[in-house]
Amino acid sequence: MLRTMWMTMALGAGVGLAAGAHAEGITGVPPAKQALVQRVLDKMGLESVGLQMLQAPVADMLRQSRVVVQSRVPADKQDATMKDITAEATKFVEQESPGLRTSTRAIVQSSVAPLLAQKFSEDELKQLAGILESPVLAKFESVVPEMKKAVGENVAKANAAQIQPKMTALQNRVGLKLRAAVGQ
Numbered sequence: 001m002l003r004t005m006w007m008t009m010a011l012g013a014g015v016g017l018a019a020g021a022h023a024e025g026i027t028g029v030p031p032a033k034q035a036l037v038q039r040v041l042d043k044m045g046l047e048s049v050g051l052q053m054l055q056a057p058v059a060d061m062l063r064q065s066r067v068v069v070q071s072r073v074p075a076d077k078q079d080a081t082m083k084d085i086t087a088e089a090t091k092f093v094e095q096e097s098p099g100l101r102t103s104t105r106a107i108v109q110s111s112v113a114p115l116l117a118q119k120f121s122e123d124e125l126k127q128l129a130g131i132l133e134s135p136v137l138a139k140f141e142s143v144v145p146e147m148k149k150a151v152g153e154n155v156a157k158a159n160a161a162q163i164q165p166k167m168t169a170l171q172n173r174v175g176l177k178l179r180a181a182v183g184q
Contacts, residue, residue, distance in 0.1 A: 026114050029117045032122060033125065034117070036122055036125035036126060036129055037116045037117050037125060039129035040116055040120075040125055040128045040129050041108060041112060041113060041116070043128075043129065044112075044144075046104070046108045047101060047104050047108060049104060049148055049152055049155060050101065050103060050104030050107075050151070050152075050159070051097055051100060051101060051104070053152060053156065054096055054097065055093060057167070058089045058093055058170075061089065061171065062085065062086060062089055065082070065085050065174055065178065066082060068178050068182075069082050069178070069181065072178070072181075072182045073181040074183075077181050078181075081181040084177055088174060088177070089174075092166065092167075092170050095166075099159075099162070100155070100159055103155060103158050103159055104151065104155050107150075107151055107154040107155055107158060110154075111147075111150045111154055112147045112151060115143070115147060115150070116147075119143055120136075120139075120140075124136045128140050
């Protein structure tokens with residue numbers, strides 16, 4: 001399932017996103033506007049998109065594992081088996097999170113920062129940064145799905161090659177633990 005998600009998002013990634021740009025150095029954007037873009041980005045929390053993408057399939061795997069353990073593993077082995085599987089999954093998320101956060105942050109800077117600079121004026125960015133209730137908020141909210149989609153697609157594209165083999169290995173280790181616990 002994770003492989004399908006990562007591959008789908010990688011294949012669906014949009015082209016033409018500004019690569020390598022940072023809010024601090026968006027080409028052709030005045031420094032004052034760049035600072036406002038960064039203030040808005042700091043408040044949006046887009047850096048969590050990649051981590052959420054990693055955690056969701058791991059949580060699904062844990063739920064599926066729990067079902068298997070409860071239905072196939074002898075009662076006296078269930079707690080230990082789930083504890084072992086949960087430890088594997090936790091270790092995986094902890095190992096992959098720092099790199100994914102770094103990658104997501106870079107993708108936010110290269111894809112969302114230029115989008116904000118292009119779509120919003122300095123005055124609008126000031127209003128957003130201050131989280132004022134205004135018509136600008138509605139405009140901003142209408143762009144959020146596009147930004148999250150851009151981040152999600154690019155996080156998947158940037159990290160699939162690194163994470164997918166490790167996710168497959170994790171699934172294999174969990175499968176072995178489940179088979180061992182079931183007695184196969």
